[in-house]
Amino acid sequence: xxxxxxxxxxxxxxxxxxxxxxxxxxxxxxxxxxxxxxxxxxxxxxxxxxxxxxxxxxxxxxxxxxxxxxxxxxxxxxxxxxxxxxxxxxxxxxxxxxxxxxxxxxxxxxxxxxxxxxxxxxxxxxxxxxxxxxxxxxxxxxxxxxxxxxxxxxxxxxxxxxxxxxxxxxxxxxxxxxxxxxxxxxxxxxxxxxxxxxxxxxxxxxxxxxxxxxxxxxxxxxxxxxxxxxxxxxxxxxxxxxxxxxxxxxxxxxxxxxxxxxxxxxxxxxxxxxxxxxxxxx
Amino acid sequence: xxxxxxxxxxxxxxxxxxxxxxxxxxxxxxxxxxxxxxxxxxxxxxxxxxxxxxxxxxxxxxxxxxxxxxxxxxxxxxxxxxxxxxxxxxxxxxxxxxxxxxxxxxxxxxxxxxxxxxxxxxxxxxxxxxxxxxxxxxxxxxxxxxxxxxxxxxxxxxxxxxxxxxxxxxxxxxxxxxxxxxxxxxxxxxxxxxxxxxxxxxxxxxxxxxxxxxxxxxxxxxxxxxxxxxxxxxxxxxxxxxxxxxxxxxxxxxxxxxxxxxxxxxxxxxxxxxxxxxxxxxxxxxxxxxxxxxxxxxxxxxxxxxxxxxxxxxxxxxxxxxxxxxxxxxxxxxxxxxxxxxxxxxxxxxxxxxxxxxxxxxxxx
Numbered sequence: 001x002x003x004x005x006x007x008x009x010x011x012x013x014x015x016x017x018x019x020x021x022x023x024x025x026x027x028x029x030x031x032x033x034x035x036x037x038x039x040x041x042x043x044x045x046x047x048x049x050x051x052x053x054x055x056x057x058x059x060x061x062x063x064x065x066x067x068x069x070x071x072x073x074x075x076x077x078x079x080x081x082x083x084x085x086x087x088x089x090x091x092x093x094x095x096x097x098x099x100x101x102x103x104x105x106x107x108x109x110x111x112x113x114x115x116x117x118x119x120x121x122x123x124x125x126x127x128x129x130x131x132x133x134x135x136x137x138x139x140x141x142x143x144x145x146x147x148x149x150x151x152x153x154x155x156x157x158x159x160x161x162x163x164x165x166x167x168x169x170x171x172x173x174x175x176x177x178x179x180x181x182x183x184x185x186x187x188x189x190x191x192x193x194x195x196x197x198x199x200x201x202x203x204x205x206x207x208x209x210x211x212x213x214x215x216x217x218x219x220x221x222x223x224x225x226x227x228x229x230x231x232x233x234x235x236x237x238x239x240x241x242x243x244x245x246x247x248x249x250x251x252x253x254x255x256x257x258x259x260x261x262x263x264x265x266x267x268x269x270x271x272x273x274x275x276x277x278x279x280x281x282x
Numbered sequence: 283x284x285x286x287x288x289x290x291x292x293x294x295x296x297x298x299x300x301x302x303x304x305x306x307x308x309x310x311x312x313x314x315x316x317x318x319x320x321x322x323x324x325x326x327x328x329x330x331x332x333x334x335x336x337x338x339x340x341x342x343x344x345x346x347x348x349x350x351x352x353x354x355x356x357x358x359x360x361x362x363x364x365x366x367x368x369x370x371x372x373x374x375x376x377x378x379x380x381x382x383x384x385x386x387x388x389x390x391x392x393x394x395x396x397x398x399x400x401x402x403x404x405x406x407x408x409x410x411x412x413x414x415x416x417x418x419x420x421x422x423x424x425x426x427x428x429x430x431x432x433x434x435x436x437x438x439x440x441x442x443x444x445x446x447x448x449x450x451x452x453x454x455x456x457x458x459x460x461x462x463x464x465x466x467x468x469x470x471x472x473x474x475x476x477x478x479x480x481x482x483x484x485x486x487x488x489x490x491x492x493x494x495x496x497x498x499x500x501x502x503x504x505x506x507x508x509x510x511x512x513x514x515x516x517x518x519x520x521x522x523x524x525x526x527x528x529x530x531x532x533x534x535x536x537x538x539x540x541x542x543x544x545x546x547x548x549x550x551x552x553x554x555x556x557x558x559x560x561x562x563x564x565x566x567x568x569x570x571x572x573x574x575x576x577x578x579x580x581x582x583x584x585x586x587x588x589x590x591x592x593x594x595x596x597x598x599x600x601x602x603x604x605x606x607x608x609x610x611x612x613x614x615x616x617x618x619x620x621x622x623x624x625x626x627x628x629x630x631x632x633x634x635x636x637x638x639x640x641x642x643x644x645x646x647x
Contacts, residue, residue, distance in 0.1 A: 178380075178382065180382040181382055186349075187348075188399055189371075189400045191399075202386045203385070
């Protein structure tokens with residue numbers, strides 16, 4: 001067994017780190033969310049529920065929150081639709097090219113988020129690569145405006161950015177499907193499609209769940225992509241939080257929204273955790 | 283080796299032959315794994331494919347199941363060519379070495395899997411699954427997930443899952459090798475009884491020669507991709523075709539003898555033989571050597587080889603002891619005799635000339 005000194009040495013630093021830089025800020029955030037701002041732009045330390053009530057009553061906040069969830073849902077869906085077949089192909093059919101293809105999926109993660117965001121801006125803009133191509137091919141006469149500065153652009157950019165995060169856990173779970181189970185299924189008379197549906201897919205669901213959670217949670221909290229390519233119609237809830245803590249100087253309302261988001265994400269993680277346990281046990 | 287056959291002519295097939303493997307060749311890259319294997323398996327037969335690891339025995343089984351593609355030859359079941367149809371349409375089922383039970387399905391659904399895949403009527407499935415589970419005495423575990431079962435229990439479920447489909451041939455890939463010795467012996471007995479009961483043809487792969495002897499109607503011994511010998515257990519033990527077979531199946535003494543005028547000589551040993559070539563290797567089983575009371579020299583009778591030997595080592599083995607004998611200018615002999623009490627020094631031994639079996643020996647040539 002390990003000595004007490006060793007256990008303390010390895011556990012105390014991370015505990016200190018987390019409590020200093022995570023728990024303390026969150027506690028502060030929690031307090032702020034029950035305070036308010038005076039007309040003179042000072043924080044008033046009178047405990048009340050105004051911020052939370054305002055969040056529910058103000059249709060703008062709610063509609064942006066719902067839009068964020070729609071965007072997160074769309075990104076999750078597309079990331080799964082792209083990531084699963086890719087992971088499946090790599091795991092089952094890539095043979096010798098497996099390592100190379102795997103690296104090709106990983107390499108984009110080395111490029112900065114901002115670079116990838118700006119890349120989409122140059123592709124989608126009215127004098128961007130995509131419009132240039134469409135006009136060159138005489139498919140469109142004028143630049144198409146809605147490519148950029150729209151929820152569509154946000155979904156496209158974030159799908160690009162987060163698909164590797166969805167791919168990785170799915171790939172890992174597919175790699176863990178014992179190959180003799182696939183053989184056993186064929187042996188028992190199941191066609192390749194039926195084998196996929198009844199053996200491979202069920203056994204890879206934990207990975208799908210983990211990948212979907214990554215895409216959804218990361219998108220829900222994203223504020224850079226809407227800033228770069230979202231425009232007014234592509235604003236997401238985190239942009240509102242950012243402006244509340246910045247120009248609008250309403251920390252209490254920003255804190256309240258942040259805590260609601262945190263609650264939302266935590267309950268989502270809790271639910272998927274339960275679901276995953278159920279999937280792997282049965 | 284079998285004589286080469288013209289491709290267009292059907293191989294001569296025994297009338298009761300069900301599974302026919304004809305000049306099967308398999309390579310992994312450039313490495314040959316099976317080099318023209320031909321064998322016939324009769325309907326209802328328990329055939330064991332025996333061999334060391336790397337002999338190609340599992341590859342042969344996987345070719346029959348369809349998990350690997352042939353590089354040459356043909357595989358037939360009755361008058362249906364098997365090697366050109368995908369594994370899920372073949373009328374064979376496999377019991378895997380590691381059982382390969384589906385972890386996300388309970389025992390019942392594991393056994394029902396093949397029936398669902400074959401679109402058996404929904405109303406018939408529960409009956410057939412119950413029957414199969416009953417056959418392997420696993421009915422009470424129908425609702426359990428495989429992870430909760432012991433190795434032996436998983437083995438039974440794997441058997442039921444394969445047999446419920448009523449395959450024409452059941453393929454078993456070292457199914458008992460993961461079990462401990464006692465359970466293994468018990469499962470051997472049950473497996474043999476089960477095979478008689480269902481009357482299905484079994485092709486059983488193992489590296490364990492005792493297991494092969496105990497279970498099989500016939501044993502096909504593979505060695506580095508060649509079929510070394512195929513025969514009934516008694517014959518393969520009593521009349522090994524080669525030195526390799528003699529050493530692989532049970533223990534033996536290999537005697538390299540000079541043959542002249544119908545008399546074989548190896549050191550001080552001499553015995554009568556029908557062999558005509560000059561240099562012959564004989565296999566002599568340890569249990570064929572007997573301890574005899576010292577007697578005055580008898581008139582020469584070369585149907586029995588008599589010799590004096592010094593006992594180098596005696597290993598107690600319960601009913602039978604193993605002795606290591608030094609009889610002078612010949613290799614050490616191993617004898618297995620009914621426990622004689624502790625022996626030492628020199629004693630007289632004998633064996634019958636007919637127990638020294640001439641064998642092919644291409645290794646030391």
